Amino acid sequence: MAYRCDLGGERYRFPDLKAVLAAASPLRSGDELAGLAASSDAARVAARTILADLPLTTFLNEAVVPYEDDEVTRLIVDSHDAAAFAPVSHLTVGGFRDWLLGHEAGPAALAALAPGLTPEMVAAVSKLMRLQDLIVVARKCRVTTAFRTTIGLSGRLATRLQPNHPSDDPRGVAASVLDGLLYGAGDAVIGINPASDDVETAIALTTMLDEMRRHYEIPTQTCVLTHVTNAMTIIERGAPVDLVFQSVAGTEAANRGFGVDLALLAEATDAARSLGRGTVGDNAMYFETGQGAALSADAHHGVDQQTVEARAYAVARAFRPLLVNTVVGFIGPEYLSDGKQITRAGLEDHFCGKLLGLPMGCDVCYTNHAEADQDDMDGLMLLLGQAGCSFLITVPGSDDVMLNYQSLSFHDLLTLRTVLGVRAAPEFEAWLDRMGMTTPDGRVRSLEARHPALTRLLDHAGHAR
Template identity: 50%
Template sequence: MILKTRMLGQTYEFKDVKDVLAKASEKKSGDELAGVGAESALERIAAKEVLAQLTVADLTEHPVVPYEEDAVTRIIQDDIDETVYGTIKDRTIQEMREWILCDATDSGALMRASRGMTSEVIAGISKIMSNMDLILAGSKIRVTATCNTTIGTENVLASRLQPNHPVDDVEGVAASTLEGLSYGIGDAVIGLNPAIDTVDSTLAIWKVLGDIRDKYEIPTQTCVLSHVTTQMEALRTGQGSADLCFQSIAGSEAALSAFGINTGMLSEAEMLFREEGPAKGPNVMYFETGQGSELSSSAAFGSDQQTMECRCYGLARHYHPFLVNTVVGFMGPEYIYDTKQLTRAALEDVFCGHLHGLPMGCDVCYTNHMPTDQNDSETILTLLGTAGVHYVMGLPQADDIMLMYQSTSYHDVASIRQLLKKEPIPEFKAWLEKRGIWENGHLGPNAGDPSIFFK
């Protein structure tokens, strides 16, 4: 395993595989602040050159957090299909990139090969790809999952309806939900981030979302994004339920601990919601991630934030989720500084999620102290639509009044569907058409009029 190269009369030598991965990453403010990123553009190019010549086996055998020390590493490594791994282990990372981008390589071949790839391998491949490479490769991979409906089918761009409220007022949540539905939002999930993380509050929001779903016979899923332990306790009361169980996850056991969870807890939640939840399909988990969370909890083990993010996807696929999404700019400029870094991170995350076999979405978002605006969000959304993102967020005017950050609006989702000839999930589309909300590939005459639900 060669960890050095010479460029323009200078030798660049890297300490280990972890160092190569970090230095080969595109510029991110989080890596710079953590002291793990490349110190110059030339060092970054040198790291990419070294990484390109490493093999799948090199990255597999050198995880960024040791197997003996980390439950996430153990899940990622133990889930690998050894037969598939045996067919690719001697390929270089550059050869894997070329094979993925080859016209003859289809989604089925990519999904079979992915079963032999650890998260470090997938991260490594993404680091030697350009933005257009990531878009093209991501668009080739088709992943489906089923809860009450199926996400990921041909020409579908789904959306999460996010009816957040500053104090979880049920009437306010109901009003926001009906408005979002009137714009064709909510086929991926109607999912609320609670302001109050208690069993009683979770049950109250479960009820209002479930009542709306059932009253109007909406073919979708519901979820309240409280802590996984709160949701399990709420479900065990027998007083209410939601279709999906949510949790934010991270790429190391120590970072999971900072979230108050562990891998055993996630397994328990998946089993509980499969056995006692109302969902029809086998996929009942919903995970959120975001580059930088491990750095923020001092649990990155000297690794770069994008590799740690990729490890989130390796953990997620163990639980066969219905939805995964990166909240790509939520951490702020300390981790993703500006539009260029935000764009790169979004494209990396969606491609890497797809190659892990995940139905991958993206919250195209930013905090108000980032040098980014809504035009940038719309540009990134358009790129992600071409990259085959499974779903995005729908918020009133793209403004979350509870979490206090900017995302994508109901109108943004409608526009990108129309522009790229994408549609809602088929059953949801039929439901919209019946109510005049969707017509001939775009919003219909009743779009934006929630009063139709009272007639």
């Protein structure tokens, strides 16, 4: 179905729904690379005008990726909850934006609505929103998950402690874990991206992290971010796996590029939960996404990168994960060229994921060939903190020496918790207090005051050698 709009004496025509969605997107380099971006600012306004007047039910009747060609589309359509959708089913996309910003859309209403929303609906409404709108609505969405810590509670901001090492040296990993714990990082997960796909290396790292966790009775979860098939092999070998990780995307073809499909993810989820290692919950999956993943695999079906990214959240939602995060600037400037585009994308991704009912986090990051710097990341991390982000990723000194990109540091976590008044997950916060690393109000003590904890942790790090 074609869509038309007369604007300023010009007539704009878009051949189908996905063309309207693409043209309505804020300008970004990935859509330009794919030839999907609006031809002008005026065309972008025309597309948004059309989008604002579209009934939400349009997205139930016109698929951006054909049902018969794509299992992600089938998942979205077949799992749609009509009863949950009913309260907003009469609205247009523009009317939905107004409803979301109104008082009626409180945390309970948004939680009840989530199963009735499709990724295309939430991507569409995000395209009509300013940054402050994305923050206001996302802040109202409370999504809580649990394994050994509880993620997503109001007033809490968790972190992934990312102790990557270019040669997977356990001593280097242990040093980075020690560094992060002393700054109060790691309550979402202590998660390593291994430099190698070798199963034996993954088992060694998994075992080391679990030994450290058990030795100090740290209430957190660990994860070696290897491919899901490796994780299932590691489980079969009896290694102490907490979370199973996988990168996912918004089309069947893009997921095939990652070496997965929905059936395999279901099998992995069952394997992870069967271990029963959680103490306060059983959310045992960890998914990572990022705008540009489907386009880089030439598996986007002509859908703009933000909409196809939102479709990845439907995949994640199906498996009740503990954690989901967008690696917003990691894929590179071909898809998000500068700090402004990265900031917008991070807030869009967080908004869409939360609205769909996901425990959404973000890797606030950029590659060194993007037109971005740490000031841009400071801005985005503060905005995400205000938006109620479930967790952020932190690395030593903001510099991941294995993946060669820039993220947030453990020190940045202290800034966020001080400026925004947010605290660690409650189980982890209690452990920090027992270790003598925090004050009664949750602030991390000075290094001198943390010396006894430092001594104990260094002793165990010595054993890791």
